[in-house]
């Protein structure tokens with residue numbers, strides 16, 4: 074797998090959001106350090122996901138930044154994205170690996186050491202670990218695991234751990250100290266008054 078960026082921006086496609094403007098702003102600051110994960114609402118059509126993914130890929134290309142597609146691996150393949158991300162309600166990790174083939178980047182969600190190790194054993198290249206902190210971006214999540222939960226998972230696997238859920242620049246140092254390789258965010262960039270500045274702050278915290 075090519076080296077994975079440490080800052081993952083997940084597109085915010087909730088009503089009233091402007092994900093492409095936010096992606097543009099973040100790319101201009103983070104460039105090749107950014108991974109953009111295309112995530113759409115469950116109610117979105119495949120065509121909407123495909124169109125957004127194509128547009129995100131076109132924005133990423135000049136910067137050499139990677140684009141991953143959440144959940145919909147057929148969309149990832151259709152647009153020639155670098156790979157995809159799956160969780161408990163999506164294809165099982167082993168099946169996702171078969172779909173993406175041996176070289177596609179595959180992320181899997183995990184919040185406990187055993188499921189994390191199992192996901193890696195069947196083909197995950199990185200783990201999205203959380204929710205680390207409370208988030209208002211996604212409902213119905215279990216309790217936050219905090220940096221201690223991240224430490225438990227990162228100690229059990231030898232792939233990059235990407236901490237997710239309520240991540241802010243101020244929370245990055247504790248997550249890195251717990252063994253996280255990087256972070257994934259929605260609100261910290263998309264909900265910021267100045268997404269460029271928020272990206273710079275996250276990046277600064279990640280590279281300290």
Ligand SMILES: Cc1ncc(COP(=O)(O)OP(=O)(O)O)c(N)n1
Nearest residue numbers: 158159160161182201202235237257
């Ligand atoms: C980097 C990263 N980590 C975790 C998730 C969550 O995936 P999942 O559990 O499948 O939930 P949805 O995002 O599909 O609602 C993620 N997307 N990215």
Ligand SMILES: Cc1ncsc1CCOP(=O)(O)O
Nearest residue numbers: 208210211238239258259260
């Ligand atoms: C998709 C997802 N899975 C766990 S937390 C989360 C959303 C993270 O969003 P935010 O960075 O705004 O807390």
Ligand SMILES: [Mg+2]
Nearest residue numbers: 144159160163
């Ligand atoms: Mg999912």
